[in-house]
Amino acid sequence: MSEKPTEQNIYDIIYQVVRLVPRGRVTSYGAIAAAVGARSGARMVGYAMNACKNIKPKVPAHRVLNRNGQLTGKHHFSTPDEMQRLLEKEGITVKRDKVMDLEKLFWDPLIELGI
């Protein structure tokens, strides 16, 4: 009863934004944090991703990278290669745990969603 019906959990909000990321695009933790109001900060986004493995429907956490376009969270997947594999599968080039053409593939919810 301590929850408010108008307010959802911070994780739930983050998951919704991440699910909005189109296939073949990527975004950053900070962008997600800003989309949800930047109240929690980029750290909470990554923290939420860690818990997303238990959430359904599945959250495309592999499309969420750090500010540098680096696959910082690849170690948290089933296998360290899973994240890169998923990205390449969507047409994204990954080199040395880094996404190429980040500026071209970057998907900013603040802009795309018109926030």
Add this chain to the structure above:
DNA sequence: TACATGACTCTTA
């Protein structure tokens, strides 16, 4: 209640 941890980001040297 307080402390420690973390899939971040920024600034400074």
Add this chain to the structure above:
DNA sequence: ATAAGAGCCATGT
């Protein structure tokens, strides 16, 4: 370019 410190907030013990 690399390294280190600080800021930030939610979660778990």
